[in-house]
Amino acid sequence: MTEHTHHTESDQFQAPIAGAPSFFGSRTEVGHVREHNEDSLAVLPPLFAVADGMGGHEAGEVASELAINTLTDLAPRTADADGLARAVEAANLSVIKAPRQGIGREGMGTTLTAAILENERLVIAQVGDSRAYLLHQGVLQQITRDHSLMADMIEAGQLTEEEARIHPNRSVITRAIGSDPHMQPDIYELNVETGDRLLLCSDGICTMIEDPTIENIMRQAPTPQQCADDLVEAALNAGGFDNATAVVVDVEGFKTAREKKQERKSKRLAIGVVICVILIFAAAIFAAFQYVSNSAYLAEQDGKVAVYRGIDEELLGISLSSMDRVTNVEVDKLNPGVANRIKDGMAVGSIDEANSLISEYEEEIARQNATSTTTGTEGTASATPSSTNTTNANKAESGE
Numbered sequence: 001m002t003e004h005t006h007h008t009e010s011d012q013f014q015a016p017i018a019g020a021p022s023f024f025g026s027r028t029e030v031g032h033v034r035e036h037n038e039d040s041l042a043v044l045p046p047l048f049a050v051a052d053g054m055g056g057h058e059a060g061e062v063a064s065e066l067a068i069n070t071l072t073d074l075a076p077r078t079a080d081a082d083g084l085a086r087a088v089e090a091a092n093l094s095v096i097k098a099p100r101q102g103i104g105r106e107g108m109g110t111t112l113t114a115a116i117l118e119n120e121r122l123v124i125a126q127v128g129d130s131r132a133y134l135l136h137q138g139v140l141q142q143i144t145r146d147h148s149l150m151a152d153m154i155e156a157g158q159l160t161e162e163e164a165r166i167h168p169n170r171s172v173i174t175r176a177i178g179s180d181p182h183m184q185p186d187i188y189e190l191n192v193e194t195g196d197r198l199l200l201c202s203d204g205i206c207t208m209i210e211d212p213t214i215e216n217i218m219r220q221a222p223t224p225q226q227c228a229d230d231l232v233e234a235a236l237n238a239g240g241f242d243n244a245t246a247v248v249v250d251v252e253g254f255k256t257a258r259e260k261k262q263e264r265k266s267k268r269l270a271i272g273v274v275i276c277v278i279l280i281f282a283a284a285i286f287a288a289f290q291y292v293s294n295s296a297y298l299a300e301q302d303g304k305v306a307v308y309r310g311i312d313e314e315l316l317g318i319s320l321s322s323m324d325r326v327t328n329v330e331v332d333k334l335n336p337g338v339a340n341r342i343k344d345g346m347a348v349g350s351i352d353e354a355n356s357l358i359s360e361y362e363e364e365i366a367r368q369n370a371t372s373t374t375t376g377t378e379g380t381a382s383a384t385p386s387s388t389n390t391t392n393a394n395k396a397e398s399g400e
């Protein structure tokens, strides 16, 4: 298959690299033991995929690359599960037919784990033992179930995860692209959340390093590219017995530049609204404070008229007034209408207004006293009240 011997990383399907840090990253390495890298990958948002070829004599490379080619040609651009399944089935047929056209060789095959991530909707098609993992709120979960003898035996309780790692049949897979024309992929559909991190990897990652290590790396790597690099490095450091491929996608990255701009705009608008509300509230409090502190009222205090600053109310148990002074004006000396209003607390516009009212009352009482004194001399019947009035008038005057 000479036309495929130049297969290198540059043959992988990669979206153009923009200046800003990307929401996805990928890395594939041949490892320390294998001569060829039979893994292939696709990172063409919203499509991401990993394929792990098998077949020997470079046929694995042909199979995985062919499957990825067909998938990227036919996969839908939305999270359409049926469309993705059809694309995977077409990839299967293309790998089956290829040897008859002189491409690859009979018996070649590949795994295929393909994901479409549209906003927060994730659809995965699974064939073989490559895996999809999701890191959600810092916790790693394996999304896909392996189509492998080991997975079946573990499920049947015949084997533990640890035993499976060193089992001689650990690489036997029970479903693959390239053998059965009626093969159907398993389909997983799930809602993910912004902040989640998706990993697609070949078994050269997840058989070399264990899930807790994968989880740690996925939690700690600052970017998806760093995460892919760290996962592959860890697999190589653990021995690198197999080709190691990782595709990492951050869910938050799926907002378009336009959506992000819109989001920033909405955020600024929301902050503006909050500031406006705070300002209006502060202005209202200030106005209320001004109103209260400029207000005044008259009330009775031990039979005398007292001048209060503020209003005769309470707010949250706090009195909104303070006594300014108690005058010498006796409430009962005022005309009954005014006296009653003062007993109930009589609001006046301001302290000045209160002061001028008090002066009026004093003058009024002084006039009353003068009149009663005059009339008092004319008849004995009113003598007693007259003398009282005189005393009070004197008191009022001495108080001035």
Ligand code: CA
Pocket (backbone or CB within 6 Å): 052, 202, 203, 204, 242, 243
């Ligand atoms: Ca492999």
